[in-house]
Every structure is written in structure tokens, then in C-alpha cells.
Amino acid sequence: MTPFKKTLAAALVSSAVFMVGCSNDEAAKPAEEAKAPEAEVKTGPTHPVTGEVLAADQTFTYWDLDEVSSHDPQIVEDVAGSYRVRNLFEGLLNQDADGNLVPGVAESYEASEDKKTYTFNLRKDAKWSNGDPVTAGDFVYAWQRAVDPETASPYAWFMEIMSIVNGAEIIAGEAPVDSLGVEAVDDYTLKVELTDSLPYFPMMVVHTTTFPAHKATIEEFGADWTKPEHMVSNGAYTLADHVVNERSEMVRNPMYWDNDNTIIEKIVSIVVPDENQALIRYKADEFDWLETVPTGQFKSLKAEFPTETYATPRLCSYYYTFNMTDSGPEAFQDVRVRQALSYAIDRDVITGQILQGGQPSAYTFTPEATAGFQVPSVPYATMTQAERDAKAVELLAEAGYGPENPLKFNMLYNTSDSHKQIATAMSQMWKAKLGVEATMNNMEWKTFLTERGEQNFELARGAWCGDYNEASTFLDLLRTSSGYNDGKYSNAEVDRLMDEAKTMADPNANYTAIEQILAEDMPIIPIYHYSFNMMLKDTVKGWPVNNIEGNWYAKDLYKVAE
Amino acid sequence: MFSFIAKRLLTAIPTLLILIVVSFLLMHSAPGGPFTSERKLPPQVEANINAKYGLDKPLPTQIFNYVKGIVVDFDFGPSFRYKDRSVNDLIEDGFPVTITYGLISALVAVLVGVSLGVVAALNQNTWKDYTALSFTFTAQVLPNFVMAPLLVLLFTLKLGWLPGGGWEGGKPQYIIMPVIALSTSYMATIARITRSSMLEVLNSNFIRTAKAKGLPHNRIIFKHALKPAMLPVLSYLGPAMVGLLTGSVVIDMYFSTGGIGVLFVNGALNRDYSTIMGITILVGVLTVLLNLLVDVLYAWIDPKIRY
Numbered sequence: 001m002t003p004f005k006k007t008l009a010a011a012l013v014s015s016a017v018f019m020v021g022c023s024n025d026e027a028a029k030p031a032e033e034a035k036a037p038e039a040e041v042k043t044g045p046t047h048p049v050t051g052e053v054l055a056a057d058q059t060f061t062y063w064d065l066d067e068v069s070s071h072d073p074q075i076v077e078d079v080a081g082s083y084r085v086r087n088l089f090e091g092l093l094n095q096d097a098d099g100n101l102v103p104g105v106a107e108s109y110e111a112s113e114d115k116k117t118y119t120f121n122l123r124k125d126a127k128w129s130n131g132d133p134v135t136a137g138d139f140v141y142a143w144q145r146a147v148d149p150e151t152a153s154p155y156a157w158f159m160e161i162m163s164i165v166n167g168a169e170i171i172a173g174e175a176p177v178d179s180l181g182v183e184a185v186d187d188y189t190l191k192v193e194l195t196d197s198l199p200y201f202p203m204m205v206v207h208t209t210t211f212p213a214h215k216a217t218i219e220e221f222g223a224d225w226t227k228p229e230h231m232v233s234n235g236a237y238t239l240a241d242h243v244v245n246e247r248s249e250m251v252r253n254p255m256y257w258d259n260d261n262t263i264i265e266k267i268v269s270i271v272v273p274d275e276n277q278a279l280i281r282y283k284a285d286e287f288d289w290l291e292t293v294p295t296g297q298f299k300s301l302k303a304e305f306p307t308e309t310y311a312t313p314r315l316c317s318y319y320y321t322f323n324m325t326d327s328g329p330e331a332f333q334d335v336r337v338r339q340a341l342s343y344a345i346d347r348d349v350i351t352g353q354i355l356q357g358g359q360p361s362a363y364t365f366t367p368e369a370t371a372g373f374q375v376p377s378v379p380y381a382t383m384t385q386a387e388r389d390a391k392a393v394e395l396l397a398e399a400g401y402g403p404e405n406p407l408k409f410n411m412l413y414n415t416s417d418s419h420k421q422i423a424t425a426m427s428q429m430w431k432a433k434l435g436v437e438a439t440m441n442n443m444e445w446k447t448f449l450t451e452r453g454e455q456n457f458e459l460a461r462g463a464w465c466g467d468y469n470e471a472s473t474f475l476d477l478l479r480t481s482s483g484y485n486d487g488k489y490s491n492a493e494v495d496r497l498m499d500e501a502k503t504m505a506d507p508n509a510n511y512t513a514i515e516q517i518l519a520e521d522m523p524i525i526p527i528y529h530y531s532f533n534m535m536l537k538d539t540v541k542g543w544p545v546n547n548i549e550g551n552w553y554a555k556d557l558y559k560v561a562e
Numbered sequence: 563m564f565s566f567i568a569k570r571l572l573t574a575i576p577t578l579l580i581l582i583v584v585s586f587l588l589m590h591s592a593p594g595g596p597f598t599s600e601r602k603l604p605p606q607v608e609a610n611i612n613a614k615y616g617l618d619k620p621l622p623t624q625i626f627n628y629v630k631g632i633v634v635d636f637d638f639g640p641s642f643r644y645k646d647r648s649v650n651d652l653i654e655d656g657f658p659v660t661i662t663y664g665l666i667s668a669l670v671a672v673l674v675g676v677s678l679g680v681v682a683a684l685n686q687n688t689w690k691d692y693t694a695l696s697f698t699f700t701a702q703v704l705p706n707f708v709m710a711p712l713l714v715l716l717f718t719l720k721l722g723w724l725p726g727g728g729w730e731g732g733k734p735q736y737i738i739m740p741v742i743a744l745s746t747s748y749m750a751t752i753a754r755i756t757r758s759s760m761l762e763v764l765n766s767n768f769i770r771t772a773k774a775k776g777l778p779h780n781r782i783i784f785k786h787a788l789k790p791a792m793l794p795v796l797s798y799l800g801p802a803m804v805g806l807l808t809g810s811v812v813i814d815m816y817f818s819t820g821g822i823g824v825l826f827v828n829g830a831l832n833r834d835y836s837t838i839m840g841i842t843i844l845v846g847v848l849t850v851l852l853n854l855l856v857d858v859l860y861a862w863i864d865p866k867i868r869y
Contacts, residue, residue, distance in 0.1 A: 067644055067828075068644075069645055070645040070646050071646055072646065075645050077599075152607075152610040152611040152613070152614035154599075156610070157603060157604050157607050160604065160607075168606075171607060171610065173606075173610075223640070223645075223648075226646040227646065242646070243655060243729070243820050244647055244652055244820060245656065245814065245818070245820040245824050246659075246728065246729050246818055246819065246820030247728060247818070247820075270727070270728065270818055271818050271820070272727060272816075273814075273815045273824060274815050276711065277710075277711060277714065277726070277727070277815075280711065280714050280715060280726060281714070281718065281726040281727060283719055284714075284719045284726050286718075286726050444831070445594075445831065446592070446594025446595075446598050446833055447592070447593040449594055449598050449599065449600065450598060453598075453602055463600065483602050484601070
């Protein structure tokens with residue numbers, strides 16, 4: 001090759017590279033294909049839509065902190081378990097990468113005018129892994145099973161808040177199981193009758209408790225039906241192997257109606273009960289996905305792996321709740337004290353210095369990311385921290401506390417390094433700014449829950465994650481009647497607005513109004529809203545980073561060649 | 563000898579019953595229960611669950627039913643936490659794993675530990691002795707929860723030789739790191755015990771007599787000195803074996819081996835009454851059996867002991 005030809009060739013190559021570099025995916029395809037013959041030996045085919053070269057090995061391996069509670073849709077009660085069930089089974093509706101509802105077993109649905117009757121039209125090609133068709137009757141069976149006192153589903157409460165006719169009565173043993181307001185009109189039409197109008201009802205059928213169950217299998221094997229050798233499921237994957245506290249394997253279900261469009265062949269989940277160990281194994285390429293990273297390490301990981309580290313909003317709130325009953329300190333009955341304590345907390349220090357994981361500071365209970373929720377401009381959120389601090393000093397002095405009469409109370413949290421760091425920061429802020437003496441107490445998880453539930457606390461940590469993407473899943477907690485209202489806050493106006501919201505076409509104005517009341521009454525101190533701090537290998541594509549409920553479907557993922 | 567063993571086994575029965583009752587009561591007196599969670603269950607739902615698992619009955623009835631289930635059907639009940647499995651399933655799956663890496667670790671600890679101890683004792687105050695001693699001291703101050711992550715950092719992340727965890731039915735590459743992490747501190751203790759007891763035996767009268775008689779060196783060491791020197795090691799091994807076979811929580815946590823160690827700790831934290839009881843009974847039975855075994859071995863090694 002002469003020098004001239006060499007230069008020409010180099011120019012051609014570099015211009016080709018340049019073209020690829022600045023073109024979009026469409027234009028990049030020919031270039032990819034041109035390279036393909038050489039690469040094809042090691043890698044698989046290309047993605048049908050994006051044209052990316054797929055990895056030959058489509059195994060998605062992820063980490064579980066703890067073994068899951070169950071693979072039974074009506075029994076499962078933990079988040080990790082719901083990941084498994086969501087891949088093994090398919091409900092009426094699914095979510096897409098942004099969290100919007102998309103067809104699952106139901107192709108479409110209609111709501112009655114009063115939003116009290118929902119009719120789901122099921123697809124005719126949905127099959128169980130043994131070849132049986134998935135029918136409306138399977139849903140009726142599953143939903144009856146979920147409320148049946150004999151099943152004793154821990155998630156029966158979810159069926160209760162779905163407001164299905166007779167649901168609560170069946171759970172209480174006061175009505176027969178078959179009186180549940182769900183009916184198979186024919187094999188492919190499911191009709192649900194509700195006691196209240198619930199505009200967000202379709203969002204609730206994304207929940208794993210509402211997934212169908214295969215009656216014949218459950219009747220044949222009883223409690224053993226979820227063992228890999230017996231299990232029949234209707235999702236994109238079936239359970240191939242399950243060793244408790246070690247690993248599980250799920251493989252493609254050839255009977256799944258959309259199997260042709262599924263790319264991930266196998267899902268492996270491995271239990272590692274230690275976060276740091278899991279991180280090491282992620283770095284050693286043993287995991288494709290880590291659900292969370294150890295507290296405080298997010299920033300350094302982001303620097304080390306900028307493209308693999310994600311912080312995305314999550315439907316959860318971290319807060320402290322005042323005990324407003326007689327067993328709580330008298331000082332907490334005074335709204336000025338509650339406001340002062342809340343104002344004096346510099347949330348940005350907690351989120352920016354301690355957590356360092358992109359969590360938003362919270363001034364309202366409901367996260368901003370909640371669908372349809374308008375964050376009210378509550379006064380203390382718009383002030384600067386210096387203004388808040390000044391106001392806090394003023395309020396506490398008005399309430400009669402000062403250097404000669406310092407406010408003292410106990411704050412309670414469950415044993416954990418990260419809760420301890422936050423509690424330390426809070427008590428230091430109070431001490432420095434207000435002269436308040438807060439004693440920190442920590443308790444092991446179950447003890448903590450019992451004590452908090454029995455109002456044996458003064459100020460206690462709390463956290464809540466939404467069950468569905470709507471503000472009422474949070475605000476329900478602060479109703480007088482809520483079983484989760486550990487501080488026993490009670491405000492008639494909040495209760496009224498919540499009742500009214502149930503039947504409104506757009507209840508978000510009410511939710512905003514409630515948050516404004518909460519910012520005045522300050523029954524809780526919102527600290528921050530959670531974020532998903534996860535790590536995902538660059539080769540994994542299709543992850544629903546914008547789904548704030550964190551529901552992922554392996555059938556929508558794929559791995560590209562490195 | 564036979565009547566001794568029979569007597570010991572018979573006294574084990576009341577011991578185990580007391581163990582069951584006391585742990586049952588302790589477990590139930592801990593605040594919260596298996597179904598206490600952040601998301602408090604509505605009373606009706608909780609009542610249904612309690613009825614399903616028999617937790618609504620008075621405690622004496624629960625204990626009676628539990629013991630009856632074990633004696634009559636050998637049924638340790640359903641797990642309250644891992645609802646797809648019974649406690650029998652959990653132990654059947656986990657115990658072989660624990661026993662495999664536990665026994666291999668015990669073997670490694672004894673073989674290497676005794677050899678090191680003997681070499682150190684025979685070469686007292688030489689560089690060999692000092693090397694062995696410094697090795698054992700280092701090993702002793704490195705507990706397994708420090709060792710385990712270090713091993714993974716080295717062999718998995720840096721060198722890429724071994725998988726960071728898993729069991730896969732017990733393939734060798736999955737066993738190596740758990741065994742190193744688990745056996746090292748036991749090995750160090752055994753080496754130190756062996757060294758000091760060997761030194762003591764070597765300075766005793768009957769060894770001097772053997773030397774005076776002109777017995778070959780190796781014969782003195784292996785036939786006459788080693789056996790009595792093993793007695794303190796043996797008394798240490800009894801409880802150590804129980805620890806090796808049951809208490810390897812750290813190993814299960816770091817290497818996701820799926821043994822019963824992790825069930826023990828999680829069972830307590832989750833208030834998984836039936837699982838914690840099942841494992842407690844297993845540990846109890848093992849303790850009784852291994853102590854008996856040690857006592858029998860004692861009699862075999864030491865002619866002064868006769869039952």
C-alpha cells in the first residue's frame with residue numbers, strides 16, 4: 001500500500017467512525033451490520049427494534065438481600081418476592097418503562113360512569129405454562145383465595161383497600177368466599193364490583209396479590225405447589241430451580257403469549273445477606289443489577305462507575321412522627337414545638353452530606369414524583385434554612401422553652417447505621433440551634449415496631465412506600481382511623497378532604513390542601529423522599545428507570561454485546 | 563461402655579425437652595411476632611394468620627402441639643418466613659451444605675493445626691517455632707467476618723480465580739473460600755493447644771524413660787507423645803465441632819452458601835418461631851452427640867479413663 005493509499009484509507013475509516021459517532025441509531029445500523037460477520041461468532045442476533053447487537057448469553061443475574069417470602073402471588077409479602085412473582089405470573093395489566101398501564105392478560109378494560117364497576121377483556125391467547133388457557137375464572141379463583149380467611153394472606157389488606165364488594169366481610173369471616181364482587185361473565189370477561197368509586201382501581205391490578213393462580217395445581221399439591229417441580233405459572237418465565245437462601249432460576253416460558261418478543265432467556269437471583277459483599281460481587285461481574293448500594297457509598301460509586309450508577313425517584317417517604325397521645329410528652333401537644341423542631345432540621349445536610357444518593361429533601365409527606373400530585377408551596381419549604389432556623393428559635397421561645405427550661409425528649413429509631421447517622425445529625429441540629437436535648441434510642445426492628453405501634457415512644461422514625469401511584473396511598477396514614485397512624489394525629493378537616501377525594505374525578509386539589517394543613521399542624525417531620533440507588537451493568541438495556549414504583553419485567557429487558 | 567452410652571442418651575431426652583420449652587418461651591417473650599411488620603396488619607387479617615398457624619392458642623397448648631408434631635410425625639412445622647417451605651425442607655436443604663463445609667473445615671483445621679503445633683513444639687525457640695507461632699497469632703486475630711470479605715476481594719475481584727459465592731450443589735471452587743474462612747481461627751487455636759500440650763508431654767518422665775531406653779525418635783513422638791498430647795485438643799474439639807457444624811452464620815452470609823447458619827440468625831430476627839426452634843433442637847441434638855463422642859474418644863485415648 002502506498003503512503004497515499006494509506007492516508008486515504010485512514011481518512012475513510014475515520015470519516016466512517018465520525019459518521020457513526022454523530023448519526024442516530026437508524027443510520028448506525030448498516031455500520032453495525034458491516035461489522036457483524038466478524039462479531040457474529042461471539043454474539044447473538046440484533047435487537048428487532050433498536051438493531052443493537054445482542055449478547056450471546058441472555059442471562060440476567062441479580063442480587064437479593066434476603067430470601068423471598070414466597071413465590072405464591074397471594075402469599076408473597078416482600079418486595080423481592082414480588083419481583084419474582086411479577087416475572088413468573090402476569091396480572092390483568094402491566095406497566096411500561098415509564099410506569100404507564102399497558103395490557104397484560106387483559107387487552108382492555110372499561111369503567112362504569114360511577115367508577116364502581118370495572119370490566120376487563122382478557123386476551124384469548126394467554127396460556128399457563130402447562131398449556132391451559134388463562135381465563136377469567138383463574139382471576140376469580142385467585143382473588144377469592146386472597147381474601148379467604150383460610151389462605152390467611154398477609155396481603156388480604158390490599159384486597160380490602162381495593163374496595164371489592166364483600167371483600168372486607170369475607171376477610172372478617174362474615175360472608176362466604178364466593179360472595180366476593182368479582183365475576184367471570186364468560187371465559188374472557190372479568191367483571192369487578194366495588195363498594196366505592198375508585199378512579200385508580202386499574203393501577204391496583206398491577207399488584208402481585210391480584211395475579212391469577214392455577215386452581216388445579218394448588219388443589220393437587222397444596223402448600224407444595226410453589227416448588228419448582230410442581231409450579232404452573234402464566235408469566236414470561238417459569239421457576240426452574242429454587243434453593244432457599246442460595247439461588248433461584250427462572251427460565252423462559254414457551255407457552256407465554258408474547259414469548260416471541262422476549263429476549264432474556266434466564267433470570268438468576270442470588271441471596272447475599274450483606275450489602276458490601278454484594279457490591280464486591282457486582283464489581284467482579286457476578287451480578288447485572290444491584291437494587292441498592294451501601295449507604296454513603298453512592299457518591300464514590302458514581303465517580304467510579306458513572307454510567308452504571310443510577311439515582312431515580314422512588315415512591316417512599318422517610319419521616320419522624322410525634323406521639324400526640326397522652327403517652328407522648330406534653331410539649332408535643334403544642335403546635336409551635338412541633339413546627340420549631342421540624343424547621344430546625346437542615347434536610348439538605350442530611351440528603352447532601354449523609355445519604356449522598358440524590359434523595360430529594362422532603363417538606364411534604366407525599367413525594368413530588370407521585371402521579372398527578374401537585375406539591376403545595378408550603379411556607380417552610382420556600383424559606384432559606386437561616387430563615388427557618390430563626391423562625392424555629394422564635395417559635396420555641398413562644399412555647400416557653402429556652403436555655404433555662406430546655407426541651408427534652410427521646411427519639412426512637414430501629415437499629416441501623418444509616419438511621420443512626422440521620423438521628424445524630426438531627427439531634428445535633430436541635431442542640432446547636434435550639435438547645436433541645438434529644439436522647440437517641442435504637443431498638444431491634446420487631447421490638448421497635450411493637451413499641452411504636454403501642455405508642456411507647458415520644459418521637460419515632462417512620463418510612464412509608466406507596467402501594468400504588470397516587471397520593472392517597474400516603475395521606476391515608478394521617479387519617480384519624482388509620483391503623484398506621486402511630487402518632488394518633490387527628491384532624492377532622494383532613495378526614496373530610498380524604499373522604500371527599502374518594503369520589504372526585506380529580507382529587508389532587510384535596511391532596512394538596514391536606515399537605516398544606518400538615519405543614520401547619522406538623523404531626524410528622526418529613527425528612528426526605530427515597531431514591532432508587534441502584535447499579536446496572538451497561539450491557540443491560542430496557543430498564544424502567546422512570547417507573548417510580550420500581551416494577552420491572554425481565555421480558556422487557558435485553559443484554560447487548562459488550 | 564455400652565451402659566454409659568445408653569445412660570447418656572437417656573439423660574439427653576429431658577435435657578432436650580427443657581431446651582425446647584425454654585427456647586419456646588424465650589422466643590415468644592421477645593417483642594413482636596413473625597407477622598409484625600412496618601405495614602401493620604389489620605386485626606382481622608392478623609387473626610386469620612394466627613389461626614392458620616395455631617398462634618391463637620394458649621402457649622402451653624402450642625408447646626404441646628409442637629412437641630407432639632415432632633415426636634409423632636417428625637414434623638417441625640411450617641416456616642413463618644419462607645412460606646414455600648416447611649422447617650423440615652429448610653433443614654433438609656441447608657444441613658447437608660453446612661455439614662459439608664463444616665466437616666471439611668474441621669478436617670483441615672485438625673490436620674494443619676496439629677501438624678503446625680507438633681512442628682513448633684519439636685523445634686521450640688527456633689525460627690520454625692516462631693513462624694508457626696506468628697502464623698497462629700495472625701490467624702487468631704483475623705475473625706472469619708474479616709477473613710471472608712478479604713478472601714473475596716483477593717480471589718474474586720483481584721485475581722478472578724474463584725466465584726464470590728454460591729454453592730451449586732457443592733462444587734470444589736465454591737467450597738474453597740468458605741473452608742479457609744471458617745477453619746483458620748480453629749486451626750490456630752488447635753495449633754497453639756497442640757504446641758503447649760506437646761511441650762508438656764515431651765518434658766514428662768515417661769518420655770525421658772523412652773529416650774533412655776533408646777527408642778527411635780519418630781516412635782517416641784508419634785506413638786508415645788502425640789496421643790496424650792491430643793487430649794486437650796479433643797476437649798476443645800467437642801464444642802468447636804458444634805460451632806463448625808451449626809454456627810457458620812458468617813459463612814452463609816458472605817458466601818451465600820445456603821447453610822443453616824443464616825437460618826438461625828434470620829429466624830431470630832424474623833421471629834420465625836418454628837425455624838428457630840427447629841435449628842435450636844438440631845444444635846441441641848448435635849451438642850449432645852458430639853460431647854458423647856468426645857467422651858468415648860477420651861476413654862479410647864487415655865487408658866486412665868474408664869466408664
